[in-house]
Amino acid sequence: MTAFKKVESFRTVLDFGIGLHRANIGLLSSNHCLRALYIRSSLFSPLNNLSHLRYVSLAMCSVLHNSICGLQKLQILKLEYCGGFHNFFPENMTQLQDLRHLVINKCPSIAEMPRNIGKLRHLRTLKTFVVGSKLEYGLAELHGLSLVGKLHIRGLENVSNEWEAKEANLKSKKELNRLYLSCGGSANSQGSNVSVERVLEDLEPPSTLKSFEMQGYQGRKLSSWMRSVVVLKDLVEVILLDCNNCEELPPLGKLPHLKKIEVRGMKNVKWIDGESYEGVEEKAFPSLEKLSVKNLPNMERLLRDEGVEMVPRLSQLRIDGVLNFEVPHLPCVEELDARRIKAATCFMEGVVENMTCLKSLLIAFMKDLKVLPDKLSSLSALQKLEILGCEELRSLPSSFQRLTNLSKLSIFSIVLG
Structure with missing residues (x-):
C-alpha cells in the first residue's frame, strides 16, 4: 500500500x-x-x-x-x-x-442494536433489527423511524411487554414492503411472561406489504391481522417456517396477488386454507404460481372444502414430509417435486390423474412405493423424470415407453428387477 x-x-x-x-x-x-x-x-x-x-x-x-x-x-x-x-x-x-x-x-x-437507535431520525433502511432485553434496545425504538423496503425483526422472544410491541408502530410505516419476524424460541433474559400471541397481535404491518415471512413463532393461534384479507391484500409472497404449535394458516386462498407460498414445520395444520368458499364465485389462490410444503405431516388438502375452482396458475409444486395428501385437480402444474409421502401409491395415482401437464417430476424417498401407476403414460408432456431413494420400487410400468417426450431419466439408489 x-x-x-x-x-x-x-x-x-x-x-x-x-x-x-x-x-x-x-x-x-x-x-x-x-x-x-x-x-x-x-x-x-x-x-x-x-x-x-x-x-x-x-x-x-x-x-x-x-x-x-x-x-x-x-x-x-x-x-x-x-x-x-x-x-x-x-x-x-x-x-x-x-x-x-x-x-x-x-x-x-x-x-442487539445500537443503544437508542430511534434517535437516528434520518434512518430509512434498517434491514435487520435485533430486539434487546433492555428498553433502550427494544422494539419501541422503531416508533419514529420512517423505514422503507425490508425489515427483519429478530429476537421477538426478548420483547419485555406488550406496550413495547405496539409502540413499534409498524402499521404506520407505509413504505415497508417486506417484513420478516423471527423468534429464537427461548424465554427472554428478564424472564418475562409476555404472550408471544399478544406480541404478534401488536406488530400489525401496513396493508401495503408485499412479502411476509415468519419463523419460529410458538403461539397456537394467529393474530387477527393475519386473518384479515384487508391487511394482507397486497401480499405477493408468504413464508411461514417452524411455527410448530400453530393450528391454522392465514386465508391465503383469498389473497388476489399472492404468487408464492412456502410453509414448513407446522405439524398441526391440515390444509393450506381453511376458509369457507360456499357461495363464493371467485377462484381460490387466483395468482399462485409456486407452492412449497415441507414437514406438514397431517396436511390432507389444499383447501378444507375443495368444491371451488382453485390455483389456475400454479406451475411449481413441492411436497415433502406429508403422510396423506389428497391430490386435487391441478391442470397447470408443470414441475412437481414430491418427497417422503407416506401414502405414496395413492399419491402417485392422484398425480397422474390430476396433473396432466407435468413436464418435470421428481419422486424421492417414498419408502412404501412399490410400483408406479400404469397410467403414467398419460403424462404425455413429461420431459424429465427423476426417482431417488424409493427402495421398494422394483420396476417401471410397461406403458413407460409411451412417454415419447421424455428426454431425461435419472434413477438413483434403486435396484430394478
Missing part, C-alpha cells in the same frame, strides 16, 4: 482482506476526497480523521470501533459477517445523525 503516499485524491478504497493497518489509515486521513471505504478483515485500525466518508462497508469485523462515531457525514453503513462480542456497537452511535442506511447482513451473533 505504498501507493497511498503518491495518491491523495482517492474517492474509493477497497480492501479485500490484506488489512488496513494503522500506518495506511494514517496516510488516508490526509485524503479529503475519500468518500467510500470497504474493509474485509477481522482486524482494522480506527477510522480517525476520515470525516468525509459517506459510505463504509465492513465485513468479518468482530467489534465496531468507537471511531466510527466520528464520521459525522456517514450516510451508509453496511455490515456483513460481523459480530462476536455482545456489545458490538459503540455507545455513541446516535452521533451519526446523517446516517440513512444501516444494512446488517448475515450477522447472527450481533445480539
Whole structure:
C-alpha cells in the first residue's frame, strides 16, 4: 500500500482482506476526497480523521470501533459477517445523525442494536433489527423511524411487554414492503411472561406489504391481522417456517396477488386454507404460481372444502414430509417435486390423474412405493423424470415407453428387477 503516499485524491478504497493497518489509515486521513471505504478483515485500525466518508462497508469485523462515531457525514453503513462480542456497537452511535442506511447482513451473533437507535431520525433502511432485553434496545425504538423496503425483526422472544410491541408502530410505516419476524424460541433474559400471541397481535404491518415471512413463532393461534384479507391484500409472497404449535394458516386462498407460498414445520395444520368458499364465485389462490410444503405431516388438502375452482396458475409444486395428501385437480402444474409421502401409491395415482401437464417430476424417498401407476403414460408432456431413494420400487410400468417426450431419466439408489 505504498501507493497511498503518491495518491491523495482517492474517492474509493477497497480492501479485500490484506488489512488496513494503522500506518495506511494514517496516510488516508490526509485524503479529503475519500468518500467510500470497504474493509474485509477481522482486524482494522480506527477510522480517525476520515470525516468525509459517506459510505463504509465492513465485513468479518468482530467489534465496531468507537471511531466510527466520528464520521459525522456517514450516510451508509453496511455490515456483513460481523459480530462476536455482545456489545458490538459503540455507545455513541446516535452521533451519526446523517446516517440513512444501516444494512446488517448475515450477522447472527450481533445480539442487539445500537443503544437508542430511534434517535437516528434520518434512518430509512434498517434491514435487520435485533430486539434487546433492555428498553433502550427494544422494539419501541422503531416508533419514529420512517423505514422503507425490508425489515427483519429478530429476537421477538426478548420483547419485555406488550406496550413495547405496539409502540413499534409498524402499521404506520407505509413504505415497508417486506417484513420478516423471527423468534429464537427461548424465554427472554428478564424472564418475562409476555404472550408471544399478544406480541404478534401488536406488530400489525401496513396493508401495503408485499412479502411476509415468519419463523419460529410458538403461539397456537394467529393474530387477527393475519386473518384479515384487508391487511394482507397486497401480499405477493408468504413464508411461514417452524411455527410448530400453530393450528391454522392465514386465508391465503383469498389473497388476489399472492404468487408464492412456502410453509414448513407446522405439524398441526391440515390444509393450506381453511376458509369457507360456499357461495363464493371467485377462484381460490387466483395468482399462485409456486407452492412449497415441507414437514406438514397431517396436511390432507389444499383447501378444507375443495368444491371451488382453485390455483389456475400454479406451475411449481413441492411436497415433502406429508403422510396423506389428497391430490386435487391441478391442470397447470408443470414441475412437481414430491418427497417422503407416506401414502405414496395413492399419491402417485392422484398425480397422474390430476396433473396432466407435468413436464418435470421428481419422486424421492417414498419408502412404501412399490410400483408406479400404469397410467403414467398419460403424462404425455413429461420431459424429465427423476426417482431417488424409493427402495421398494422394483420396476417401471410397461406403458413407460409411451412417454415419447421424455428426454431425461435419472434413477438413483434403486435396484430394478
